[in-house]
Amino acid sequence: MTITNRRVIFEKRPEGWVSEDCFRVEDAPVPELGDGDVLVRNIYMSVDPYMRGRMNDEKSYTAGFALGKVMQCGAVGEIAESRNPKFEAGQIVTGMLNWETHTVVPGGAGIVRIDPALAPLPYFLGILGMPGFTAWYGLLKIGEPKAGETVYVSAASGAVGQVVGQIAKLKGCRVVGSAGDDAKCKWCVEGCGFDACFNYKTVDSVEDALKQHCPHGIDIYFENVGGRMLDAVLTRLNPFSRIALCGMISQYNLKQPEGIHNVRSLLVNKVKLQGFIISDHFDLQPEFMRDVGGWLKDGKLTYRVDVADGIDNAPKAFIGMLKGENFGKQVVKLGDDPYQA
Ligand SMILES: NC(=O)c1ccc[n+]([C@@H]2O[C@H](COP(=O)([O-])OP(=O)(O)OC[C@H]3O[C@@H](n4cnc5c(N)ncnc54)[C@H](OP(=O)(O)O)[C@@H]3O)[C@@H](O)[C@H]2O)c1
Structure with missing residues (x-):
């Protein structure tokens, strides 16, 4: 079956406020997996304030987004296909993925498995992320x-x-x-x-x-x-x-x-x-978790998420978050969540 990837391209650098014409949404075929590669079907993606800095053409603590390319983001997804012995179809993973419905992860690098029984999936982009x-x-x-x-x-x-x-x-x-x-x-x-x-x-x-x-x-x-x-x-x-x-x-x-x-x-x-x-400070992540x-498990913390629907709404959700329209952690739902209550 051919899978279509819907993705958001960084089209134009903003000057001052970000506008929706800084982004372009398009369809693209999912490339063939090579040995060791993994295909992730993204379920939730995160929009974060730091992304605004990465849209500028200036030196910062991390590289800027490249014009004309798909933008990166934290995401949670399900392994759709694996040619990597460390991952199996159906497993839930998180990592730095892309503003798109399907991401090919070369060599399975930079994604980690998460236990969906621990918390609702968006929490892994928020309180547990x-x-x-x-x-x-x-x-x-x-x-x-x-x-x-x-x-x-x-x-x-x-x-x-x-x-x-x-x-x-x-x-x-x-x-x-x-x-x-x-x-x-x-x-x-x-x-x-x-x-x-x-x-x-x-x-x-x-x-x-x-x-x-x-x-x-x-x-x-x-x-x-x-x-x-x-x-x-x-x-x-x-x-x-x-x-x-x-x-x-x-x-x-x-x-x-x-x-x-x-x-x-x-x-x-x-x-x-x-x-x-x-x-x-990634060395401290085990202590944080x-x-x-x-x-969280003991019921001592609560967490509020704000879920926008669909990859086409990702630019709007991002701009809205910068303006304060989010109520809680802003994520965008990109596909079916098999664990949603
Ligand atoms: N240092 C790090 O490693 C690191 C990591 C993550 C996040 N951060 C920073 O942490 C901050 C919060 O990030 P977040 O992910 O939790 O975002 P968030 O609070 O979920 O969303 C951004 C919020 O900022 C508020 N805001 C926007 N413009 C404002 C203004 N002019 N004056 C006052 N408040 C304004 C809005 O809430 P209101 O409705 O309350 O205005 C908006 O909802 C950001 O500055 C982000 O860059 C830093």
Whole structure:
């Protein structure tokens, strides 16, 4: 049987905001497998903020996407065909695959088997995947939370933020979040157990909201947003506080980044500010899986995913996520999920 692969090609570099004409969706035949190759039928693909950086033609921590080629992404799929003794048809795998319905993986390199009994498949792109690992690492290894401390996390209901807040609660912290929507804030408090969460788009001033919700100051800031949010947080930091600089999504689509004014706070409060890229820390993945996999199994963590339907909607889902239209971890469903409840 001939299989058609539907895929998304990186068509045009964005200047400022990404638009749908940066992408082209097309059909292509699936090439013949060579010895050692594996064909994966992708079931879910992830859209992530870092992809915006890879659309630029500039030096960064990882290579940019090549124009005219299919884009890469984390995905979960089922082995459709294998010419590799390590994989069998029907097994579920995850790894860096592509924005497409079917990926040929040369030599089976870079994919790993996962146990679908552990969690719903989209979780392997979220809480049990890169975003969950990022949350765990940034909070525990950089933030080093102690019971009673105040943790503030921006983009709190997102793929990373919701995990940060819940782990911080498990560590006995007071947890405050912010998000760009009242329903997201409500869910952070009622669904994830945050002590408070405010809508940064509707409060009169983020500085005042932080004063109100962090009356004893901020000991750990898990930074997802950057720009004016970071400037406001700098006014509220405690001595010896820590900033895990995970991301700066408010800046990714700007032609000119915003300036930060309150930098003196880092000096007078003797703050530790550390940026990190999670791909540098794969050696810690077993520890992460033990912790977060264990908490999830014990019912101590919850996770929210937002599923868009079909490869044709992947560009829209990606752009929507950058604008805050996602509620939870944004994934795109590409094909039948045999484990969906
Ligand atoms: N360092 C690493 O290795 C690493 C790994 C993964 C992710 N990250 C970073 O972590 C951050 C969160 O990523 P994620 O995957 O969890 O995404 P996400 O939070 O699921 O989705 C992005 C969210 O960012 C918020 N946002 C967008 N524009 C904003 C703005 N101008 N101001 C404030 N919030 C804005 C939106 O939520 P609202 O509705 O709340 O505005 C949107 O839903 C990103 O900065 C990302 O680059 C870093």
